[in-house]
Amino acid sequence: QSVLTQPPSVSGAPGQRVTISCTGSSSNIGAGYDVHWYQQLPGTAPKLLIYGNINRPSGVPDRFSASKSGTSASLAITGLQAEDEADYYCQSFDSSLGGWVFGGGTELTVL
Amino acid sequence: EVQLVESGGGLVQPGGSLRLSCVASGFTFSSYWMSWVRQAPGKGLEWVANIKEDGSEKYYVASVKGRFTISRDNARNSLYLQMSSLRAEDTAVYYCAREIRGSSSHFDHWGQGALVPVSS
Numbered sequence: 297q298s299v300l301t302q303p304p305s306v307s308g309a310p311g312q313r314v315t316i317s318c319t320g321s322s323s324n325i326g327a328g329y330d331v332h333w334y335q336q337l338p339g340t341a342p343k344l345l346i347y348g349n350i351n352r353p354s355g356v357p358d359r360f361s362a363s364k365s366g367t368s369a370s371l372a373i374t375g376l377q378a379e380d381e382a383d384y385y386c387q388s389f390d391s392s393l394g395g396w397v398f399g400g401g402t403e404l405t406v407l
Numbered sequence: 408e409v410q411l412v413e414s415g416g417g418l419v420q421p422g423g424s425l426r427l428s429c430v431a432s433g434f435t436f437s438s439y440w441m442s443w444v445r446q447a448p449g450k451g452l453e454w455v456a457n458i459k460e461d462g463s464e465k466y467y468v469a470s471v472k473g474r475f476t477i478s479r480d481n482a483r484n485s486l487y488l489q490m491s492s493l494r495a496e497d498t499a500v501y502y503c504a505r506e507i508r509g510s511s512s513h514f515d516h517w518g519q520g521a522l523v524p525v526s527s
Contacts, residue, residue: 298451329511334452341502341517342444342452348509385452389511395468396442396454396512 300399307405318386326367329389336383409433409516416521429486429503437481440506445499
């Protein structure tokens, strides 16, 4: 069981908006550590999608946005496209474990 | 262009050893912390270990402490993961990743991964 909890799957139709939650605790997100998000397309390596809670690396479309509040964070994808079908992971630091931790991942299906 | 290329993966028996390598290019390797992150088949991501720019600090996830050793050779722009006493549960794709330090470091570039199946 992952330290950061994500829904196993979400889905949406093309053009719609979906959100993916990432719930932590007082030893990670709630302690103020930054949250980052990665996209993993089928059969490929993860790719950085959001860093420092809200920042997009260059080249990432502004359809992707994220937020953080309390012990949780969330990723929002607007204007869903077929190419967004992938697994999405949140990541932070956990002071109890003394290392970086990932959520269990959320599989996004574009209907 | 930043590139990370892993090698050294392959089938290994339980209790065996293996060394993974990652060659970096397109950036000043000696200026960055580096990490290994693994992904078991059909499972999520798990951070394994990281190493400071000059190799003076190393950290590991509890499940590999005492069995895995991370190292680097800045002259060769290379990162290594020496794995010993391998177990079935170490079966995974192992990615090397460049780490950007912060309040919670993130990984901005990843290699393509090296598959390590542990089986008899």
